[in-house]
Amino acid sequence: MHSSVWHPYTQMREWNSFDVIVKGKGMWLYDKKGDRLLDGVASMWCNVWGHSKDELVQAMVKQTKKLQHSSLFNLTNDKAEELAKIMVRLAPNMHKVFYSDDGSTAMEVSAKMALQYWQNRGEKKRTRFVTLENSYHGDTIGTMSLGYVPSFFSRYKSVLFSAIRATSPSSYRIPNGFTIKDFENHCLDRIEKTLSQNNNIAAFVMESGAQVAGGVNIYPDGFQSKISKLCKKHDVLYILDEIATGLGRLGSMVEYQAQKSTPDIVAFGKMLTAGYLPLATTLASKKVYDAFLGQYQDMRHFFHGHTFTGNPLACATAITNLALYKKYNILSKVKKSSAYLQSRVDEISELDIVGDVRHKGMLMGIELVSNKARKTPISPQKRIYQKIFNEAKKHKIYLRTLGHIVMLVPPLAISERELEFLVDGTIDTIKNVSQKIL
Ligand SMILES: Cc1ncc(COP(=O)(O)O)c(C=O)c1O
Structure with a gap:
């Protein structure tokens, strides 16, 4: 599809096609074909309740x-x-x-x-x-x-x-x-x-x-x-x-x-x-x-x-x-979800290319390194942001990395089941990407 849109922080020559999102419902973003992705970054860290929350609409x-x-x-x-x-x-x-x-x-x-x-x-x-x-x-x-x-x-x-x-x-x-x-x-x-x-x-x-x-x-x-x-x-x-x-x-x-x-x-x-x-x-x-x-x-x-x-x-x-x-007492929900995220930190930290996992509340940064002992960040030459994004899509999640850091920043109201889906998908994504780049 020819597009006239210039995307932020994006090498436009490399990204010749983008998924066109036409609908959001709950934690999910839908494209024209009805395929969906879990919004793992709360649409740039701003979504609270998921999409199309009735009271807000x-x-x-x-x-x-x-x-x-x-x-x-x-x-x-x-x-x-x-x-x-x-x-x-x-x-x-x-x-x-x-x-x-x-x-x-x-x-x-x-x-x-x-x-x-x-x-x-x-x-x-x-x-x-x-x-x-x-x-x-x-x-x-x-x-x-x-x-x-x-x-x-x-x-x-x-x-x-x-x-x-x-x-x-x-x-x-x-x-x-x-x-x-x-x-x-x-x-x-x-x-x-x-x-x-x-x-x-x-x-x-x-x-x-x-x-x-x-x-x-x-x-x-x-x-x-x-x-x-x-x-x-x-x-x-x-x-x-x-x-x-x-x-x-x-x-x-x-x-x-x-x-x-x-x-x-x-x-x-x-x-x-x-x-x-x-x-x-x-x-x-x-x-x-x-x-x-x-x-x-x-x-x-x-x-x-x-x-x-x-x-x-x-x-x-x-x-x-x-x-x-x-x-909805969202802060008590955040407390529970945060405890869940914390319970998965060790498992994520053990992955081959993960150097450090930093987490608080509904924010998690997973730092990817090429050498754990030396804490060497994965080089931009490896195009890690693109590899993570593409692999995450296979697991039905929308992830955006910041340089060599995978960001998990879901909507605050994400359900337990969806949060588990997000973390499982992120782990599988990092595992599969690490096999390709190591
Ligand atoms: C701490 C902080 N300040 C300011 C901004 C800029 O906000 P905006 O992208 O809405 O201009 C951001 C965006 O991510 C941020 O994280």
């Missing part, structure tokens, strides 16, 4: 008949108001909600907010960001500058702004002579030095709970809370990115609460609308928000906005979605 239909879009420039709308109230009730210490369309824009908003916060307070030299190595915050110029994954973004380096990158303690690759605890303390010491020796820092930015796209690195207990304290101590804004890790993915609604940390600014997206419509939010504390208040001529107001900021259809969907979280 009804909510969308109801709102579509009333108001599809009206802007937040000089007006407001009932659904944007209602959702913002729900969000500030959900997220401790947060005071106002700024709407945007996706995770990247929500993180752009957070960076601009931090920069202008300091300008409004007369501290104009505070323009630098400290971030963690291997963090990922989106694909726009600003967010690539913050979350710089070298293999993704090196081509754009010349136009990115320079951020100060601190080492984050990976549990898999610990420097010689260090325990994980030593490594964590070493990273924290360096971060403290950076914060104390530079007086031009606007904010410290990190993913909350775990780095996802940068390799599924789950922080050691207490790491995030200590950084939160360091930011307070050195009067630096603390920005958290919960786009991929909040709203239940790691087992708690608000991951920063579970991590005993307190951001000044925090972003949510992806699962906010259960993965049905694009919507993201950047929440600000009262301290941040108040710095933007004044007379119009002071020009202290926030210079940011999008056409679809606060889209009522997306907001109505998010309101219903968050109500369903309570109605």
Whole structure:
């Protein structure tokens, strides 16, 4: 079939045909012929209930008949108001909600907010960001500058702004002579030095709970809370990115609460609308928000906005979605499913090409290596992402790898039977691929 679509992160010459998905029902995606694949990556980590969940579809239909879009420039709308109230009730210490369309824009908003916060307070030299190595915050110029994954973004380096990158303690690759605890303390010491020796820092930015796209690195207990304290101590804004890790993915609604940390600014997206419509939010504390208040001529107001900021259809969907979280007690379901995933970790770890399995909640990263002892990542030359994808399809599952890491990120509400099907299929997929490449 001739297609005019250019796909993301895809060598188009190699992928000359794509499965055309025409329907989603429950955890399954269906093509034109009626063949189905289990959605093992929650359609890029955003699906909560599976596809075509009746309550959500009804909510969308109801709102579509009333108001599809009206802007937040000089007006407001009932659904944007209602959702913002729900969000500030959900997220401790947060005071106002700024709407945007996706995770990247929500993180752009957070960076601009931090920069202008300091300008409004007369501290104009505070323009630098400290971030963690291997963090990922989106694909726009600003967010690539913050979350710089070298293999993704090196081509754009010349136009990115320079951020100060601190080492984050990976549990898999610990420097010689260090325990994980030593490594964590070493990273924290360096971060403290950076914060104390530079007086031009606007904010410290990190993913909350775990780095996802940068390799599924789950922080050691207490790491995030200590950084939160360091930011307070050195009067630096603390920005958290919960786009991929909040709203239940790691087992708690608000991951920063579970991590005993307190951001000044925090972003949510992806699962906010259960993965049905694009919507993201950047929440600000009262301290941040108040710095933007004044007379119009002071020009202290926030210079940011999008056409679809606060889209009522997306907001109505998010309101219903968050109500369903309570109605179905999704967090207790996540707890059970997470325990099941954990029970399979040893079995996965023993596979020939698996170097490490990192898991928390409904997120699992399976790192594929060509040499277990040396922890050598499988080379991109092996086209592992394509081999895994094609093999997984034979097992009726949709998997997407990130480099050499197989991602299991199913919809939160996946049933026990389907989760077992997903893990079994993933194991068989890795076994079969390993036979082909070793
Ligand atoms: C932690 C994190 N932040 C930001 C983003 C960017 O979100 P989006 O793809 O919706 O722009 C992602 C996307 O995967 C993410 O994982």
